[in-house]
Amino acid sequence: MSDETDQNPDRRSRCHRLRGALARTARISRWEVSRSAGTVDRKTVLVLAALALVVGLVGVSAAGEGVGLEDEIYVVAVDEDSRYHDVAVESEAFRPIPLDELVVESGDEANADVVVTRNGELARYGPHGAAAHDAFVEAIDAYNEERFRQEANETAAYPVHVELDYQERNFDGETEQGGRDGSSNGDSDGGTGTGPAENGTGDDSTADGTDGEGSGDGSGDAADGDTDGTDRNDGTSDDGDGRLQVPNIGGAGGAVDGTVGPPGSISPPFPFQSLLLAFLFVVPMNFVIQAYGSTIMDERVKRRGELLLVSPASRREIVAGKTLPYLLGLVAVAVGITVAVRGGLLSVAAAIPIALLFLAATFAGAMLARSYKELTFVTVTISVFLTTYTFIPAVFTDVNPIALISPLTLIVTDLQGESVSLGEYVFSTAPFYCSAAVCFLLGIGVYREEDMFAQKALPAKVLDAIASRLHGYRSVAVLTALFIPFVFAGQLLAVALLFAVPEQLAVPLVIVLAAAIEEVAKSVHVYAGFVRSRFEASLRVAAVLGVCSGAGFFVGEKLTHVVQFVGLPELTVGAAAFGPELSGDPLLAAAVFLAPLVLHVVTAVISAIGASRSRIDYALTVVLATLVHAIYNLGVIALVA
Template identity: 50%
Template sequence: MRPRKLLRIARWEATKGVGGFDRGAVAVIVAAATFVLAVGFVGITGGVALEDGIYRVGVAEDSGYHDPVAEDPAFVAVDPDPDAIEGGRIVDDRYDLYIEDRPSGARIYLAESGGEPTGKSRAALAALRQSIDRYNDRRMFEEPNGTAAFPVVVTIRYVERGGTETVAIGEAGGDGENGTETGSERDGNGTGSGGSDAEGRQEPSDGAGGTSSGGDSADGTDGRIGAPSLGAFDLFGTDETAGTPSDIQPPFPFQSLVLAFLFVLPLNFLIQAYGSSMLSERLDRRGELLLVAPVDRSDIVLGKTLPYVLVSVAITVVIVGVLWALGGEAGALSVLAVVPLSLLFLATTFLGAMFARSFKELTFVTVTITTVLTSYAFVPAIFAETSPVAFVSPLTLVIKDLTAASVTPGQFAFATGPPTLVAAICFLFGFGVYREEDLFTQRAIPHKVLDALASRIHRPRSVACVVVLLVPFVFVAELLVVVVLFALPVAVSIPLVFVSIAVIEELAKGLPIYAGFVHARYGRSLPVTLAVGAAAGVGFFLAEKVTLAVQLVGLPGSRVADAAFQTGLGSADPTVVALLAFAPLGLHVLTSTLSALGASRGRSTFVVGLVSAVLVHLAYNVAVVSRLV
């Protein structure tokens, strides 16, 4: 690699890219930027109201329930019509709920269908209860004597697990005999919610009520998700929250998730330009000039990729700067976390551009890449506050940075290492097909995949090196399987994990074997076939031992991860760990040999051999791993 030539190619790519923008491209860029800003605005402001006016409530203006209904945008207060009630039921379809004030108390009627309350009326009743609680809370917060309004107040601060800091759970105070009661009586003007009578009508209480989980806290923010504010206020809801005991809810970084998604969204547009540039070099045969120039293929590819990497880093820095200016905690960690994602997006797009035969095919490839990689980045990050499985995605590091949470070096390596390694291997396989035979010929995508694999195979033992290179792909795919399935019941997730792992691993061993036979990298005799199968099995076995670090660093104590990576660490039995450390050697040699025997005779028999290998692998998982893990 020669840096001077690489930088010159990067300058050409940047100049060509800027000069190639027409009005349509500028319009797309403007639209994309507008969309990103709109998503950011939604994340900062806490979302858009999708439930405004969906429930219609018949309530009189002089009713004690009118103000809670009128102040909640989900409700529309409709003038009550006495004729709407017949036989204790609503007969007018204008109402979802109907509140009838009586001397003995108010009665709430629910709209019915077939003699039973409708689903919408039940949802309206639940929303009304929460609205009443929030209304009562707001009235209590207006009281000058806060201790009298809320005799018991619980203050919670969330700290990292394993910390030694002692946190005060709560404090109580107040005057009078009810000062230690958790559920305090509202005053005579308060409004409460009660139970329903035997006829299905809601019978509200006349003053007693606790605070709802959706109640507003004293500082006017939503206590459940830490709704953000601007400037010096808590943008991401990470400070202490104060309120009544019923305000306590588990932390969920909603705004942080939305804002973290902003870091990934520009990559989806960036790879479109990158993939189009790479494919144009092939279709217009402009890349032929560089291929005959005294420049290494790696210099050409990396030089063309460098401008897009720098643009992705610049966009990330701008986003971090804006969030920091708004009072967020985003910093260098967010930038470092997005770089591996950027490389992964670009590397897979480069490989897709090498395989695609037209812009139509490239569109399909890039949409697939966008969907899969966005899921890989975003889905694990949802569990950032609940499970270490979240560190499968580098986006979790961004969320931790946004919420000012600490990240260990092991967690950082676990989150960024696999995508970086997969990106490097994608570029490596792309180098194998960045040649005239593949660039300027209309070969089908499966054929080019086999070309990329075969470019690294020269003799039977070379297949082991290619299988080792595919192990990072297997690792990332298995991590994604763990993320998707770990929340399911163990009785469901473990069998699905066994099936997924068997398919993923056998494909990773079988495809390089088949590619070598298709390109005649070795003979088809029985001794050679057995040698190829053994080499693939041993190579995979040695490479997968790296996954021992998964539970030691990233996923300790997870049964689904233990079933996926079969380390046995979850059992805490040295005998089990030792057995699962060496038993897979025989399994991988056997199954890869089955694939090799099929591949040596043709495509149809390869499919038969591959299916046989998957079934043997699955039987091993069920018979051995399920009993030991």
Template identity: 85%
Template sequence: MSDEADPDSDRRSRRRRLRGALARTARIARWEVSRSAGTVDRKTVLVLAALALVVGVVGFSAAGEGLGLEDEIYVVAVDEDSRYHDVAVESEAFRPMPLDELVIENGDDANADVVLTRNGELAHYGPHGEAAHDAFIDAIDSYNEQRLRQEANQTAAYPVHVELDYQKRDFDGSAEPDESDGASSDGSDDGTDAGSGTGTETTDGSGGEDSSDGGSGDDTTSGGATGGDADGSGQSDGTDDSGDGRLQVPNVGASGAVDGTSGPPGSISPPFPFQSLLLAFLFVVPMNFVIQAYGSTIMDERVKRRGELLLVSPASRREIVAGKTLPYLLGLIAVAVGITVAVQGGLLSIAAAIPIALLFLAATFAGAMLARSYKELTFVTVTISVFLTTYTFIPAVFADVNPIALISPLTLIVTNLQGESVSLGEYVFSTAPFYCSAAVCFLLGIGVYREEDMFAQKALPAKVLDAIASRLHSYRSVAVLTMLFIPFVFAGQLLAVAVLFAVPEQLAVPIVIVLAAAIEEVAKSVHVYAGFVRSRFDASLRVAAVLGVCSGAGFFLGEKVTHVVQFVGLPELTVGAAAFGPDPSGGPLVLVAVFLAPLVLHVVTAVISAIGASRGPNAYSVGFLIATLVHAGYNLGVIALVA
């Protein structure tokens, strides 16, 4: 009889184990659904129904359909033969009434908010009269604008046409010449302050440099024609020969620039996707409520010791956590699908909402495993809700302005709702940190999903160290865990850049340099410290040096993956270069500094922190501080070298 293993038998065994794991996970998920459904009372049902109603009303209104909440809120008295009668009829905010039915009482009150007298004068009465007056003026403007748009001769309707091209932000008060435009400036000022980001260009075809002070230009021509291109076509392609003349849209593997805005002067407004942003936020609102229920069910397993029965069952810890999480994840996906259908979004909106939901659940699971009481759990869930909501929402505000916006998957939803396309590289860049961070949170939470941690009243820092130390088994695990922390480092640095990119560079750059260095040093040293505190490693100088080398090398390898930011334009921002390093296209010296010198830096700083960690908490604090200062000094030197 042969001693060789049968490959078919091994495959059948693996399939049986997989089917068994899936069956156990599905059974735990069914138990979780039945148990949660049994704890829902009438008050909870009413709250959920009210929440669904609010989300539906906001979404329906923001989608442009509206519920008519402002229909006919004002009354206007106007004769049918008045030229303003059509304005009142077509405006949804006004209900017209004949002027003969107007009744004025005490000189200040009337049965109409706005009155159009027969000689064409506009008067208002009552407490809402002033607001109605302003609304009617806006209605007149909208009426005239609509009629002008219907004119066959648009040149006569709009003698002045403005075209805006958004360019790179320039803090020194001078704008870079735009080689793609054959037009020149006549040197005139349109009243915009220097450094404000706008300027005027006249298309006289004489050539020369742009005189705009802030980096964006207005091409103004008369007769409804626009100019400003080398070919005289009057259309701008949004790109230039140098590749950095205009602010580029976050892009991986594709090219494009922020689209210019053109039209009559009155129609030009700053780029702000208010409607799409409001609709995108609807995807995040339900997550804040679902994590409350999810965190409570995890806490019940600990406080009421219900998890003790599952721990002694044949199901593994991963199967238990997966089974308890699956119903809530599927529920959030179902909500995302429903909202997508309601706001007429696409599959991209659902695909972008999934990583956000996963991170919400993963962070809540880790927090519920660390909290000692429902009071602490409330604090944890509120903190998670506020931080993740801020992280996803604030960058998306700049979806039409700055490449920083792509750090949030919510930007993908905004883009999708605006009818624009997104490349695969952009999706990966935006969602990969969320997927990886969710995986790490679940991994650390599962590490303390055991009897000695679930039912013990340990302090929060002690449980954090337990969760981290549970994943340390060898020198290689130190390097692996360092690489797993890269998504948190990436997210933290991106958030710092997003918060400080609008701050003056003289203040923003030093802060970003120090913050970026501190975040990286935490990721390289906290698990080493946990290993020493939990006696996973001998507290000797040699072991500390080896652990530092492993951690630094692991961080270097993981950091190279994040260099995808080089392809989305972040290093073109000064604060982006301070966080992630300069653009490596500057020559061999820059290439060496970006890809090789960091290896030495990460190893040295990790060794410094590791030696301090091996000597206790106070020494670890000192070592961490020294490592951060060394790291920050290196970053500052590199930026000064390539500047």
């Protein structure tokens, strides 16, 4: 009895074609690896090795392991019986020498950068004396703070307690109240003496710390001359009302254990260490896309692509085979960095969509560029834009809805030992996956002889790439929906960049920018279809194309309403870009939900009519459609406010 595959010839044929496609893709990948390896010279290997060394040093240093770059960079002359001797010994930045070994040369030179005299005064020598003096004062502060933390009588060591209660920002201009206000943290008279290490005056009355009313004499600090900041804050961070959000990963910069420390050490939550480590995932991508773009450009300039085009392999198989080695290389780099910085699987999963979009955008750019000079401009533009898009939102990790638009935030969260839900991962990475798919799709559209080896201007190539995907009215709606990720990413970036701008200026700008991005996305392929004679340039056809494009955008836009689950519409700038949150009266909610269909159809028809006439008419009608769209958005926001 034959098996199911033998009984189904169609299935057997599909399996055979799939195996053949995989075999051809793997063969092209092997060719790409062997060809690329043969073009790497000794200088390139040295540059790559130097880059890997720098990334490794930065990663290890930022991870807190330390590489000893600042160990014993200063020399301090201090006697062993001095109360400052323990400070010098415990500080990694100083190498202590006995005061008897001090040698002062002519002028201001000595074999020590800082000298602690026997009466407690500080002296500085040489070009590094000022920096060494400041570093020694900081070392005294750290030493004293450590002694205070070890004090059994916590009240004596820290007579002032400050409780930090982070409140959610109220975008109506008022601050929500709650918890204890920490405004009194700097007005206490407890323990604010300035010892000799800070002023160099040798005033032993303040050095003993006895002039501060609540400083306490039981702390036993050897260098008690500097008791600046003997207060303590009992900081707590409230993550809000429990909505879908990235956990609070800030506060790693100044306070003890992230939440407790003297008022002088309080700083705004900012995940500097994790953000720096997360940025290491992006750095190698900027170099890999240079090599990837060059190999695609070689296929065109040196006409090597002709041999592949006449081979049995399809265009998708060729592109997949040439891209796969670089993608696997970036995944391997991400895994290596994750292991080095002690991250988790989430870091690798978040780095993959970023790598895909870098490669996809580079592929599309390499297919459009006419020369290596243009390719350099394109790759640099891609690097700057995508790096900005991934990095800037992650800076606002404590502003959860904003930070989530970047997958780099997921890496930061993972490095902090926190977890994220599946919904958060999809929200953060889906625009990257979809945008990468569209870039590859458009690039494959011009991966043909009439476009690869033709010296057309960049705008003409863009129109060719878009027009290659138009095959009727249905394709217009589909292509409009495929542009949604770019619209979504552009609007999210606008919200992130204008988040800190005053509301009176940010809201109008976001409304206009969001409307302009949407109108271009709804009409650029319609314009390409008319320019490349895919459609008849008539009023009726333009109206039908406008209806198809507007309807396709409406359907695709509703798929992006996942933003409702992360609270973006609760931000004023978020509501300006994506519309307000639907709540309250069901009829009003239904009207607000369906009204965009009419809006998108009307504005798309306006742009389509201009696109059917000329380039100038198209530009003017896009501006008109943008104004109509912006007025609509203002009206909806005012209606539901």
